[in-house]
Amino acid sequence: DAKTTQPNSMESNEEEPVHLPCNHSTISGTDYIHWYRQLPSQGPEYVIHGLTSNVNNRMASLAIAEDRKSSTLILHRATLRDAAVYYCVNSGGSNYKLTFGKGTLLTVNP
Amino acid sequence: GAVVSQHPSRVICKSGTSVKIECRSLDFQATTMFWYRQFPKQSLMLMATSNEGSKATYEQGVEKDKFLINHASLTLSTLTVTSAHPEDSSFYICSARDPDRGGYGYTFGSGTRLTVV
Numbered sequence: 001d002a003k004t005t006q007p008n009s010m011e012s013n014e015e016e017p018v019h020l021p022c023n024h025s026t027i028s029g030t031d032y033i034h035w036y037r038q039l040p041s042q043g044p045e046y047v048i049h050g051l052t053s054n055v056n057n058r059m060a061s062l063a064i065a066e067d068r069k070s071s072t073l074i075l076h077r078a079t080l081r082d083a084a085v086y087y088c089v090n091s092g093g094s095n096y097k098l099t100f101g102k103g104t105l106l107t108v109n110p
Numbered sequence: 111g112a113v114v115s116q117h118p119s120r121v122i123c124k125s126g127t128s129v130k131i132e133c134r135s136l137d138f139q140a141t142t143m144f145w146y147r148q149f150p151k152q153s154l155m156l157m158a159t160s161n162e163g164s165k166a167t168y169e170q171g172v173e174k175d176k177f178l179i180n181h182a183s184l185t186l187s188t189l190t191v192t193s194a195h196p197e198d199s200s201f202y203i204c205s206a207r208d209p210d211r212g213g214y215g216y217t218f219g220s221g222t223r224l225t226v227v
Contacts, residue, residue, distance in 0.1 A: 032214050034215065034216070036216075036218075041221065041223065042220060042221060043116070043203045043205075043220045044154070044203070044205075044218045045218070046111060046208065046211070046215050046216065046217060049214055087154075095142055095167075096207070096214065097144060097159060098156070098205075098216060099156060100146075100154040100156075101153060102153050103153060
């Protein structure tokens, strides 16, 4: 299973953009890149996923490096509700199972 | 996205008893579901992959006789913690591949907080 590396924590100010980095240097060609976020005592929430091309949705944007060994989750305007642990996860194998790393704790300052 | 419903949200049981946790896919069929365990301040750890109509696949180090998984229908998977002990106290979460996201994004249940006393 491909492993991901993220900073333990990051801080942002409300209404400013946030760039959350992730390294996944051992990713294989068919592994998807996922981002989920989790609030305390809740299950993870889907944010975005992609394979090779950059992706946008109403929550965030995902920028994937050309060699796919890293990616960046972009929150265009952070709000207090975006404070959470963000997990960058790769999926692979016959069941495309997810193996979670330690994640990044994002703090958003008012 | 699709919704996975997990029940109960929290349960307290006595040491030595068994506890069943249900995970239901709402409005979609899930031939495969995944069970995770999360200890305080830690990340999610995949325990097993639940397969409809066949045996579950357990991750290395997870006792299959202790954590019984049944996936008898396309919308229901259950995890039974047998002979629970205090060290089994944890946050258990299920997930399934979300058909609304091409089957490659995942949707998660809200989790079950198990406390063994």
